[in-house]
Amino acid sequence: MDSVTTTDFSTPCSKNAQIDRIVFLAGWLLAALLWCIRPAWADTPEIEVAQLRLERTEEGLFLSANVRFDLPQLVADAAAKGIPLYFVAEAEVLRDRWYWYDQHIAGVTRYMRLAYQPLTRRWRLLVAPTPIANSGLGVSLGQSFEDLDEALGAVQRISRWRIADAAAIDNDARHSVDFRFRLDVSQLPRPFQLGVTGRTDWNLSVSRNLRLQTEAAK
Template sequence: MSVTSIRVKPWLNTWRGSVFKFWWVFFVFCLGLQSVFAQTPQAEIRRIDPLVQNGQLVMDVDIGLQLSSAMREVLERGVPLAFEIAIEIGEPRWWWFDRKLVQAQLLRRISYNTLTRQWRVSTGDLGMVVPTYEEALDLVRRVRGWVVAPIDRFDLGNAYEGQVRIQLDMTQMSRALQLDAGKRDWQLTSAWRTFSFQLEQEKATEVESNVTTPQTEARS
């Protein structure tokens, strides 16, 4: 009985080896890319909804927010971090510079009690305690009923333009952490997201608004 040998063409082995190397490199690249995104904090303003309540212009804002692992580690050691949500509103004027009507900031502070293992999110003297890290982040991500100005500052029927952003407030951090502020995993500033609105009706009980896509990132 004779045994027939099978010869594999050299180019086929080379091709198989190249394909295997390609997918291996691609797999390692994806793992590295995932690690980079996991280390990099991310923030964006997703929704802006101006409303009129009790004679005041108030804002509802939804924020996309993801902290870096370095930020979370600092929080879990009991060191608080503060996030500043800023809004600017102006009235466009074709014959001169735009008139600035509103410049306001809202500070949300996240802290962790290492003894009780509870998270706290505070705004000024008011605070809320939640059991998990994600729930604490959600309280920063959702801004509801933020009073920014009385409506008598605005004229009926006029068009107004505004912008909102969120950033990590470096001034609230310790000196040691401020030294790390230049590192990628501590750089958290969203792009400004613009919106426009005008007060409707004589009673000024409604606001007609239009939110545009985010602008190029602007850093203060």
């Protein structure tokens, strides 16, 4: 009889435990949902090309730029937890054509991977002309920095980047350069890409066009 009585009294407790678990899971799912839709309320990060300069020499056409932006807190937090950030800078040289679209003369791309290294507590920046694998292997230049601001400064500054051969520029034609810079979420780890899709915090991109001064104007 005692066993029967015990069974009768444990049933409500079991039901209460199940209800508690359901409430907990519902709260967790609601928190996750609110975290996912947070970008709808967030402001788009401000970014600008503060300086863009072209230099033409016998060695070719060189571009120098300074891109200004503050890394959104959500992105900075992810980077501090070990998620690598990928930046891409592109430059395209165009020749004017009045009768059709401008002609593509030359184009270059710079890939940058910025990652925090917990063991050394330093930030590692890799720069390469081709996409950088997660392993960081391949032909690339590497630099280490003490803090994130210092590392971002190196990402934002581009100095004398050779974007075209001297022979590619026609002295009798007009040319312009399209410069583009962005945070590339497509290179993030695959599981993480799903979480940042549609987030304005991660929408960091800017572009600018600059007319190349002709030799006659110089």
